[in-house]
Amino acid sequence: MDKLTLLIGGVLLAGGVAFVYNLDRQPSGHSMAVPDTSSLSPGDPIAEVRVPDGFSPLAATGKAAFDAKCAACHGANATGLEGSAPPLVHKIYEPSHHSDQAFFLAVQNGVRAHHWRFGNMPPVDGLTRGDVKGIVAYVRELQRENGIN
Template structure:
């Protein structure tokens, strides 16, 4: 009987450890295809997250699913991709069409040293428009217009 209890306890501990590792990976970041971890830049003090309209909220969801792993929470950048909260990505330097083109065709490295951005498959034109609206709302709220 004592052996069954010990085995049950051991199985429970191993199961708990696996669950913690799994949920820790989800919570603390996603890995790239090469297995390397994406590390988001911290949210700076005074950073403003505005109230989003319906399109911008849809953009936030699409951004988090498709862009955040490289461009970070709220587009603040990571060790894998540049921040959108920067005058370089504000209009008129990067018009809205630049976002559409980068998602559809990819983008050659030109302002930063993160390497080339590949095209992002499976993101619809409507999602890119919503993502752009989300990024523009964050930029506007934080003085990048």
């Protein structure tokens, strides 16, 4: 092997190691850093969420589905629950970072833990595409009310 091949291989190996090491890390001050929840007890809401005075008809239907299937883990009004699941009213879930399609895929396939330290989310049984469409509308309306666009 020549020196150039060894150099390129070494650079690629070092880059791969750095990538894997930093997969679950966010730099401090990162706009999507997760909040410090060390002062919370299990089951405490993680985020403070302002609720709009009213929801669109689709979001109102989505709220009912969310309350039935999602709130046990993600909290009432998607505040998140310490020790259970993250808040969905959080900059991490803004539309430009997690599209509406990401919610459909999460319900259908589950999600590997990657932003939070709650473990993997399993698929959610018993929700139709229409239910998820309503849930997404509900979460997006909560997000907009809380300045997440």
